[in-house]
Amino acid sequence: MMEEIQQLDRVFLELGPLTIYWYGVIIAMGALLALSLATRESVRHGYPKEMITDIVLFAIPIAILSARLYYVIFSWDYYSQNPGDIIAIWKGGLAIHGGLIGALITGYIITKRKNYSFMHVADIAAPSIIIGQAIGRWGNFMNQEAFGGEVSRQFLESLFLPKFIINQMYINGAYHHPTFLYESIWNIIGFFVLISLRKVNLKRGEIFLSYVIWYSIGRFFIEGLRTDSLMLTESLRIAQVISIGLILAAIAIIVIRRMTGKVIKRYWDPIK
Secondary structure: OOOOOOOOOOEEEEEOOEEEEHHHHHHHHHHHHHHHHHHHHHHHOOOOOOHHHHHHHHHHHHHHHHHHHHHHHOOHHHHOOOHHHOOOHHHOOOOHHHHHHHHHHHHHHHHHHOOOOHHHHHHHHHHHHHHHHHHHHHHHHHHOOOOEOEEOHHHHHHOOOOHHHHHHOEEOOEEEOOHHHHHHHHHHHHHHHHHHHHHHOOEOOHHHHHHHHHHHHHHHHHHOOEOOOOEOOOOOEHHHHHHHHHHHHHHHHHHHHHHHOOOOOEOOOOOO
16 A cells, blocks of 8 residues: 655645645745845945845846746746736746846946946846755745656655655646756856856856856756756747757857956946
């Protein structure tokens, strides 16, 4: 007889008609940690303490909206038949690439208005962004989404995973690759890589571009294991196509900027 599999509850707290889900709590935790780290680093460079907060106050809600819009657009076959679910973000369905697009556009506009270097601020924020993403993936874990193809319980046990992760990966009658965990670990490693690059004193923008390359490499391979990918065509996964494009674009920008010599300032140079 199969042992009963105990799984985690998606609900964090219920207060009368109000239900708070772990998904939202975990994403909020990642955002708060990212804000704290980026603020601390920006102050070290001489920026006003409130600079990052000013950006985040606009960037986070816009990122959530753009992440949802991105997901809905590429899942329109479903949402056109279920329009009531379009606003149901507590069920999941926030595309990271969509969120990053919204956040970066917002950050660019605000830094330009305040006469700050967008690329320098992006360098400062890059490690915070990737650690926030690492934490946010655990929201997918609680929602039992962003998982991979079927595997055996023995396979998961061979990875020396805690029992609560193995049990949570039992979805629709089968065990699955914990792709949320693969990406979370990749992003944690990326966080330390980006932190280390600060010591190299690269040209402004290159830590952020390194983040783009690092994240995109991991996302490309991990996306290939997932079963819930947003698809461009029947055979092309949107996230993989975008990842390849971002890797090539980031490398090209680094090479062109260095060849032309237009970028003189480095990460630790004074902001004024």
